[in-house]
Amino acid sequence: MTQALGRGMRDEIEPYADEIGNFLVRLQRVRERTIAHAKSTDGIDPAAYGCLFRLLKDGPMRSGALAESMYTDPSTVSRQVAQLVERGHVQRQADPTDGRASVLAVTESGRAAAGRIRALRNERLGMMLGEWSIEDLQDFARLMDRFVTDYERMRPLFSPERSLRSETDAERSLRSETDAERSLPSDSGSERGVR
Secondary structure: OOOOOOOOOOOOHHHHHHHHHHHHHHHHHHHHHHHHHHHOOOOOOOOOOHHHHHHHHHHOOOOHHOOOOOOOOHHHHHHHHHHHHHOEEEEEEOOOEEEEEEEEEEOHHHHHHHHHHHHHHHHHHHHHHHOHHHHHHHHHHHHHHHHHHHHHHHHHHOHHHHHHHHHHHHHHHHHHOOOOOOOOOOOOOOOOOOO
């Protein structure tokens, strides 16, 4: 049975949230070490391939839109795209909606590079997950999709400036919502403000 948390974290959820948070920290450390040692053979920063895969998935787009979709700043995307353009994996084309601007589009070379990277990634994941049952893989894929979707939706709550604020901001926001609900007239005899 799925229970919504509502406005606060229930006591029974907190240990799981803590454990999942620790798993995410471990995963991030391993990924950072792996990426640091896994400079691609063509000299492109592995993070730049995230831009390539995003362009493959979503199609040509302006650099600013790419940065937004990658949850990063435009200067970072600009450096990564420059590497991809230099290697011939991405090209700039006139924006069909505004000829003065340009969009980034994947080239055939970029498609081939992405295919090689995807095949290697899938081979390595296959080796890692080879002993999992199909049912476990299906459950994991479903739950991972749900987790990532929810994480993307809640991403603003995890921003560094937000985490540095005291919880009183959240408490004040919650109190304002509660006070607003209490000020509403009750309907059909129920008392809205009573919890």
